[in-house]
Amino acid sequence: MFDPTLETLPAERLRALQLRKLQALAGELLAHNTFIRRKWSAAGLRGASDLRTWDDFSRLPLTLKSEFVADQAEHPPFGRNLTYPPERYVRLHQTSGSSGPPIRWLDTQESWEWWARCWGFVLRGAGITPVDRVFFPFSFGLFIGFWAGFEGARALGAMVLPGGGQDSPTRLAWMEKLAATALVCTPSYALHLLEVAREHGVDPAKLPVRVTVHAGEPGAGIPAVRARIEEGWGARAYDHAGMTEMGAYGFECAEQAGLHVNESEFIAEVIDPAGGAPAQEGELVLTNLGRAGSPAIRYRTGDRVRVANAPCACGRTFLRLAGGILGRLDDMLIVRGVNVFPSAIEGIVRRFTAIEEFQVEVFRDGELDEVRVLVEVEDARVADTLRRTFSVDLGIRLDVRAVPPRSLPRHELKAKRVVRLR
């Protein structure tokens, strides 16, 4: 574990720790953060002393991404969710824009160190230690994910190997030359590297990589995707969840039994997205406790999750989300009355090893979503089998079409496999 004391705190002490951190944070925010002060005073909260219990916390208003978008549009370029003057901030990142307009996010020295520490839990959870050499096949831009992972590997004391500005074959060659033992990237890119390796006659399972850690997409939490990555790389693949506006909050342990939420740094709630009542399965709502300069309090993540009730065999007391992130609420498709997450489609497609890449086309047929799945495969009979598997496993018929190999886009960062046609 990264911090064995915190990760095994009894529930009561964990809750007390969260409340203490929250109260200290609230005082700072009410004094200096215009966005929070306006929001909270509209809800009747005047001072940090009004925030004494969990009941008080549950009366704090929820925060929607659209509020940050509107605030930044009205007060460009960074909006008003800033607790300190601009000179205190040292890093800028931006969301990918995969769900709505991109938003910018600033970090201070303290909150950037906090990010690194949070990633320490993620990498240590995946079994990475100071003897590891961690490769980041990533060109550093505005996307926060691997910048923070990079800092996290350093915080952990591992050797960090930057793989930016290289094409995929060069990256494979460097991983071999530098004896990288861990790989951190999106699940899509891990799969793409496997494909490139095969084309170049390289067997990634023979490389010293023993652990892969994946962020940016839910892929590594989908059993068929994980299996394909693990088999191809001869390594264990770990899922991780984080958000630019929130932090690196979710990680897997050696049990690989869903995502743990780092409750020493985040408060997690699961609500019914319709009414807002607490739920076992629903939308994940998060509060970060270590990012005073640019906080997100009771933030609706838009991610669908399910709470696991049994304690994890690893001994951590942190909340566990069974199956990781089940899907984005705004990605959910309704096909002839049946709710389908694209991740469920991917979970089936990835069982077919003959299919290298795929794309989901969504179009409106009157008032209904219709879905067509394009699969790169040489043998058209595979498409027929896939069509039958969708019928059996999802309970709906989906149109499946075989397309030529290498005809669909490849992805280094977040994959965009769902395409909405007009």
Ligand SMILES: [Zn+2]
């Ligand atoms: Zn565990």
